[in-house]
Amino acid sequence: MSFRRLFPLLILVFGLFGFTFSSFGQEAENAENTQVEGAEAAHEEKKSLNITELVFGHVSDSHEWHLFSLEGEHGHEKEIAMPLPVIVYRPGKGISVFSYSHFHHGGWYKDEKGNKISEASYDGLYVEKNMKEKIKSDDGSPVYDLSITKNVLSMLISVVIILWLMTSAAKKYKKGVVAAPKGFQNALESVIIFLRDEVAKPNLGKKHGKYMPMLLTVFFFIWINNLLGLLPGGANFTGNIAVTLCLSLISFIVLLVRANSHFWGHLLNPPGVPTGIKFLLVPIEIISLFIKPVALTIRLFANMLAGHIVILCVVSMIFIFSAMSKFAGIGFVPVSLAFSVFMFMLELLVAAIQAFIFTNLSAVFIGQAIEEVHHDDAHGDVAHH
């Protein structure tokens, strides 16, 4: 393949994006090597299919951290990937922990639904790959997969980074309060003050101090994970719906726990509304309550996922074009490079914006729930009596 020879050069050219397309290249190769033994006619068709597979393979979770592939003998790829621990819970069998490398023996075949199934089986388990990698049991019994996947590992790294950054910055505050902030402390402080003055205070009012730790943690957790996801080789952690769902459920639970009687009263028994309309209004209000976390979930998930997909697609264009002709592929490199750099810059911005929006909306929702009784409402109540 022509692009295989271009590979090292492209890695140098792309630098930051080296990861993205290198793993793409390998996967495309793998797919060919393992699956395409047939006619050359089918070759091109398979390839275009593989690009979809590779893009989604990259944005979804995995049980191994794929770094790159080396060209081995007979055109076979040698995978350089870090297998991650698989932790599964099966009712009756308990928890089992083993390395994902146990599934590396043997290749993959496709079942009638188009899923890739691992030939290797371990402890009565096998891997099914489509958009996602699923660990299933041979006998079809339920498997609860609690593995340290690529996303989980990426998150653990981010947790270490966050804890280290924040506690080291916090140490400076213990020494002297009056000293002017400098360095990272200054950068961190301006973000904290921004969140306090622009997010917490306007939405949460006087009680904002109570919610600041939660809002700050949400913000930095999302932001740092967004940024880690942008690194070459990084995982698409915040572009995963399980993550965003978890985070939005946390803020939703805070909302439910902190919501005051005024909020529940307005939700379940809106004052000053005719009884007939209440039957219409209350269900809508209840639905809108539950739509809040859903909106949070989808917004962060879709934004981060879309960004990753667009960058991957832009980079993949080189290989789509080089599949047509070698020169088209080379010619497209600058265009693709320019686009990816632009998208990368945009994603850097989006990483911060989405973290801010998530935090801000959480604050807005909680603020609505803890809002105190207004004077005009109080007057209304008096009028009802």
Next chain:
Amino acid sequence: MDLLTPELGLFFWTLVAFIIVFLILRKFAWGPILSSLGEREKGIADSIATAERVKAEMSQLKSENEKLMAQAREERSIMLKEAKEMKDRIVNEAKNQAKEEANKIITDAQHQIQQQKMAALTEVKNEIGNLAVEVAGKILRKELSAAQGQEAYMQLLSEDIKLN
């Protein structure tokens, strides 16, 4: 779609990690940072308030100083004016006195001149009188030395007696 179904494992680990991060950061990072930020802001606000107060005091002092200065300036000008007046008065007084003195001297001189003139005139008159008597005596003596002269004179005197 597969992408939209959340994985249990990732959800679980995210939840655990988030809660741990939250608890650790709340205790060791956000707590100290937020409280010292608040303290520092309070300190800055206090300092600004103090600065404002000092500034107000300073401006008050300044205005007081200015007032004092203006007062001093006014006093100075008054003193200058007074001094000038006094000088003028003294000069005028001196002038008047001198004038008076001069006048007095002049009048005295005039008096003296007058007196001396009168004395001189009297002396001149006396001198002239004496001279006239002497001349008349000389003449009479010359006339009466001769007999004719004596007879004439006796006749004259006797004419006077007859008449009486």
